[in-house]
Amino acid sequence: MKDVGREVSPVARTAEHTPAAGRAARHAGWRPDGAPVRVTKRRAETRGRLMQAATTLFAERGFGQVSIEQICEAAGYTRGAFYSNFDSVDELFFALYQERASVIAEQVARSLTATATATATATSASIPALVDGVVSALMVDRQWIMIKTEFLLHAARSREVAAVLAAHHDELREALAAHLSTVVDVDGLPLALRNPDGLARAVGTIHDGAMLRLLLDPDEKALRRWLRVLLIALLDHSGDRRSDAARHLSAAPGGA
Numbered sequence: 001m002k003d004v005g006r007e008v009s010p011v012a013r014t015a016e017h018t019p020a021a022g023r024a025a026r027h028a029g030w031r032p033d034g035a036p037v038r039v040t041k042r043r044a045e046t047r048g049r050l051m052q053a054a055t056t057l058f059a060e061r062g063f064g065q066v067s068i069e070q071i072c073e074a075a076g077y078t079r080g081a082f083y084s085n086f087d088s089v090d091e092l093f094f095a096l097y098q099e100r101a102s103v104i105a106e107q108v109a110r111s112l113t114a115t116a117t118a119t120a121t122a123t124s125a126s127i128p129a130l131v132d133g134v135v136s137a138l139m140v141d142r143q144w145i146m147i148k149t150e151f152l153l154h155a156a157r158s159r160e161v162a163a164v165l166a167a168h169h170d171e172l173r174e175a176l177a178a179h180l181s182t183v184v185d186v187d188g189l190p191l192a193l194r195n196p197d198g199l200a201r202a203v204g205t206i207h208d209g210a211m212l213r214l215l216l217d218p219d220e221k222a223l224r225r226w227l228r229v230l231l232i233a234l235l236d237h238s239g240d241r242r243s244d245a246a247r248h249l250s251a252a253p254g255g256a
Contacts, residue, residue: 047085049075051099054092059143063093063150090161093151097168103139105175111137112179127236130183135228138207142214149215169204176200188237206230 053075057066068089072082086092111133155162177196180203186194193199210227217223 043085046077046081047095050077050082050085051092051096054089055096055143055147058093058147058150063089063147063154090154093147094164094168097148097151097165100139100144101168101172105172107137107139108134108176109179112183127184128232131228131231131235135224135231138224138227140211140214140220140223142218145211145214149212173197173200173204176203184235185237189235193234202234203231206234 050071054066054071057070057074066089068079068082071089071092072079075081086095112130114133152165155165174197177200180199181196184199186199189199193202207227210223210230213223213226214220
């Protein structure tokens, strides 16, 4: 019997159609009847060590070059410990992805809320302050960008993996859209960006594109400056600031 009171995310809905749905639900903390599984401290520690070991190996060797045996050896566990937490290396990656996405969503939400509260009104006049808050709060991790990029190529070759990854993207975009709609004045934006989903897609695209610069240029400060200029150019439709952002774009390395 399914618990109708539990909201099911897009990721969970996609996973329900995979062959390992029952085990995946158990790993995620739910029994087949919809009741929560009690997660012991020991199991949480095991899961965390496996994820940390996998992150290190993915970064050192590449996602496609890491086996379950190697992850277990690095974490100090048996295959049984791995399979009690994950069905595959893909599923472990999705757990890592969800963890990182949750951190990013929380960072964005906190910075937007704090900045909007500190300003008198959330109009275009406060957009630079909002962008500054978000850009300074974001976690920038070159190692994770490398891992995620490799996994994206892996997903491109698997329809099932791509579907789950797309569901993760949708979930993060929905969270971003909910926050952007409360702080950004969309009246002056292009028609396609005047709805929360379209605006969140544009912001997410800018964020992902800027983060890819880290693969070639590890200068984090330069990345944050570049991301700030791009986001202000998109969100702040007051004439003076748009002109200023355009000047920064043309002057930036590899700019517009």
